[in-house]
Amino acid sequence: MYFQHAEAIRSEFPGLVAAAITTAGITAASDVDEQVARFTAVAKARLAGGPESDLPEIKAWRQAFAKMGLKPTQYRCASEALLRRLRKEGELPRIHPLIDLCNAVSVAFAIPVAALDLDRISGDLEVRHATGDEEYVTFADTIEHPEPGEVIFADAGGNAHARRWTNRQSGSSAVRPATTRVLIVAEALHESAAEDVAALMKTLVDEVAGAWQVTPRSAVLSAASRRFEV
Numbered sequence: 001m002y003f004q005h006a007e008a009i010r011s012e013f014p015g016l017v018a019a020a021i022t023t024a025g026i027t028a029a030s031d032v033d034e035q036v037a038r039f040t041a042v043a044k045a046r047l048a049g050g051p052e053s054d055l056p057e058i059k060a061w062r063q064a065f066a067k068m069g070l071k072p073t074q075y076r077c078a079s080e081a082l083l084r085r086l087r088k089e090g091e092l093p094r095i096h097p098l099i100d101l102c103n104a105v106s107v108a109f110a111i112p113v114a115a116l117d118l119d120r121i122s123g124d125l126e127v128r129h130a131t132g133d134e135e136y137v138t139f140a141d142t143i144e145h146p147e148p149g150e151v152i153f154a155d156a157g158g159n160a161h162a163r164r165w166t167n168r169q170s171g172s173s174a175v176r177p178a179t180t181r182v183l184i185v186a187e188a189l190h191e192s193a194a195e196d197v198a199a200l201m202k203t204l205v206d207e208v209a210g211a212w213q214v215t216p217r218s219a220v221l222s223a224a225s226r227r228f229e230v
Contacts, residue, residue: 005221015190021202027212031211117181123155129148
């Protein structure tokens, strides 16, 4: 199995830099409270200087969403949505230790981070334009079909694991208490994306390794190195 971005996506967004991390041995029993507090404190310090919409990482995603024909204030990338919630409520929702850690790192770096259950993905996973035939399962367990041309995370079985690129993940591959094998993906488009994504990847690898006593595999993906063998 591999993860990659389609050539059309890379051509349309040449500044795209992504990180992919995979590991087994994940459980719902780890305590990540200290890590979550530490990373959300970083995010709060950044928000003290102005709203999340002013951050270069978020500005770049807003421009990408506008380019895709989406209203940036109606459809926000995952990191902007989390930062907005953090600014308004003072904390992030707690769901699962891995998700909580990924969300906290995401707001600290202002970069979208997705965590997917590998056992619920059918074959290779590619970020590509939708045909409109793919099935997307919501968290309410209803089925939607992405709009043709919409950017999605699509597997070989025709399942969409995210809609509107970094806007909304699917409930079908969401991390659950029984999840053991995961794929974590971070994506950025801003000017210093290469350096920031590499730093985010190292941070998450170190934190996941320490919290679960595992040895993750990881790689930065760019135009020069596009495919991650899971």
